[in-house]
Amino acid sequence: xxxxxxxxxxxxxxxxxxxxxxxxxxxxxxxxxxxxxxxxxxxxxxxxxxxxxxxxxxxxxxxxxxxxxxxxxxxxxxxxxxxxxxxxxxxxxxxxxxxxxxxxxxxxxxxxxxx
Numbered sequence: 001x002x003x004x005x006x007x008x009x010x011x012x013x014x015x016x017x018x019x020x021x022x023x024x025x026x027x028x029x030x031x032x033x034x035x036x037x038x039x040x041x042x043x044x045x046x047x048x049x050x051x052x053x054x055x056x057x058x059x060x061x062x063x064x065x066x067x068x069x070x071x072x073x074x075x076x077x078x079x080x081x082x083x084x085x086x087x088x089x090x091x092x093x094x095x096x097x098x099x100x101x102x103x104x105x106x107x108x109x110x111x112x113x114x115x
Contacts, residue, residue, distance in 0.1 A: 008067050010108055015060055015067075018101045025094035027052035044082055051086035055102075077109040 022028040030053045037048035044054045059079065066073060080103040087095040 004072070007073055007108070007112060008070070011063060011073060011105065012067055014101060014105050014108065015063055018055070018060065018098070018105070021094055021097040021101050022052065022055065025090070025098055027098075028056060030056060033057055051082065055083075073112060074109055075112045077106045080106050 019028065030050060033045070033049045033053050037045060037053075038057065040046075040048040042048070044051060045058060046054075049057075065071075080099055083099045083102045087098060
């Protein structure tokens with residue numbers, strides 16, 4: 001199996017793990033953002049939606065599109081610091097799992113840049 005194909009499968013598994021973690025934490029069932037909110041040009045759409053909305057409706061959807069198209073994965077990713085900040089006030093135990101999964105996604109994508 002070629003390395004790029006394998007990297008796609010690994011990311012797909014990580015996205016599923018992220019969805020499970022978001023569901024367990026109770027932040028998956030967030031409101032669908034408006035088209036205007038999705039059109040934000042700010043990092044993480046911070047001006048128009050909650051971070052959990054951005055994860056579900058922007059990040060995960062963009063990665064799914066990349067995977068479905070068999071396109072090249074990004075080689076730089078720094079989402080986990082924002083996740084840690086966005087979820088720092090949550091007391092739910094699953095929050096640490098969300099941040100860990102996102103950290104793993106960051107590491108996976110950034111490692112491609114080193115290879």
